[in-house]
Amino acid sequence: AQKITQTQPGMFVQEKEAVTLDCTYDTSDPSYGLFWYKQPSSGEMIFLIYQGSYDQQNATEGRYSLNFQKARKSANLVISASQLGDSAMYFCAMRVMAGGFKTIFGAGTRLFVKA
Amino acid sequence: EPEVTQTPSHQVTQMGQEVILRCVPISNHLYFYWYRQILGQKVEFLVSFYNNEISEKSEIFDDQFSVERPDGSNFTLKIRSTKLEDSAMYFCASTDGTGYTGELFFGEGSRLTVL
Numbered sequence: 001a002q003k004i005t006q007t008q009p010g011m012f013v014q015e016k017e018a019v020t021l022d023c024t025y026d027t028s029d030p031s032y033g034l035f036w037y038k039q040p041s042s043g044e045m046i047f048l049i050y051q052g053s054y055d056q057q058n059a060t061e062g063r064y065s066l067n068f069q070k071a072r073k074s075a076n077l078v079i080s081a082s083q084l085g086d087s088a089m090y091f092c093a094m095r096v097m098a099g100g101f102k103t104i105f106g107a108g109t110r111l112f113v114k115a
Numbered sequence: 116e117p118e119v120t121q122t123p124s125h126q127v128t129q130m131g132q133e134v135i136l137r138c139v140p141i142s143n144h145l146y147f148y149w150y151r152q153i154l155g156q157k158v159e160f161l162v163s164f165y166n167n168e169i170s171e172k173s174e175i176f177d178d179q180f181s182v183e184r185p186d187g188s189n190f191t192l193k194i195r196s197t198k199l200e201d202s203a204m205y206f207c208a209s210t211d212g213t214g215y216t217g218e219l220f221f222g223e224g225s226r227l228t229v230l
Contacts, residue, residue: 033215043204045158045221052216091158095215100163100170101146103208103219107157 002027004094006106013082014114020067021077021109023092032096034075035103036066039089048090051075079111087113117141121207121222128197129230136192136225138207147190148219149182150206151175158206164190197229 003026013019025034036048051059051066059066067076079086089110095103120139128134140147149161162182163170169182181193190209194201204224210217 031215033217035218037221044223045206045208047218047220050216050218093158093219095217095219097215098171100148100165101210101215101217102148102160102163102171104160105150105158 002029002094002096002098002104004092004104004106006092006109008109009107010110010112012112012114013079013086015084016081018078018080019082019111021079021090021092021111023075023077023106025073025075025092025094027094027096029096029098032094034066034068035093035095036064036075036077037091037093037105038086039091039108041088045091049077082113084113084115087111117220119207119209119220119222121205121225123225124223125226125228127228127230130199131196134194134197134201134227136194136205136207136227138190138192138222139188140190140207140209141211141220142188143211144209144220145212146170146210146217147184148208148210149192150208150221152204152206152224154203161192161205194227197227199229202227202229 005024032053034051038046049061049064065078089108091108092106147164162172207222208219
């Protein structure tokens with residue numbers, strides 16, 4: 001069975017500082033993709049970043065980077081230079097081949113950026 | 116930019132009534148999904164659909180739920196006899212055929228309120 005765990009229900013960060021949102025996963029499938037999505041208060045799901053299980057380097061997209069530690073089964077999201085607009089819910093997700101390439105989500109972390 | 120569209124954006128219904136939520140996935144996508152999010156909570160997988168049949172369904176997706184792709188563009192979720200606990204945001208999503216590496220594209224959601 002696949003599982004995604006996000007242990008931080010809420011996080012606070014000062015504007016312009018970096019923040020790390022934790023994510024651990026579990027799967028027996030050797031091929032999988034890891035994703036982070038942002039959900040602002042308006043409710044839409046916004047794709048942020050992707051990491052493949054065979055990727056050697058950590059993914060980066062602008063201010064977002066994914067700290068991928070395969071042996072520890074962790075895929076933490078790092079947001080650098082936080083902005084007020086980063087305040088939102090963040091979901092870690094994993095896609096596996098099983099079940100029609102379904103994607104499962106963690107419980108989410110709500111990030112609050114303070115001015 | 117292609118997008119997943121969902122209708123209605125909000126539906127209010129009486130308990131016991133049938134509801135149909137509609138989605139138009141991105142045209143060249145092959146895999147389709149429905150997810151549910153009860154207010155402020157995690158995004159829960161309901162069902163995956165590929166090649167005109169269900170690939171996998173979760174334990175939430177009981178006999179009250181059904182999905183259909185009646186033509187080449189629409190993908191629908193039907194709830195036969197709604198219950199109070201069906202009140203949630205329902206997201207349709209689709210992805211192309213690149214397997215576990217493909218980003219999941221979400222619609223903006225259909226908020227269902229059961230009274």
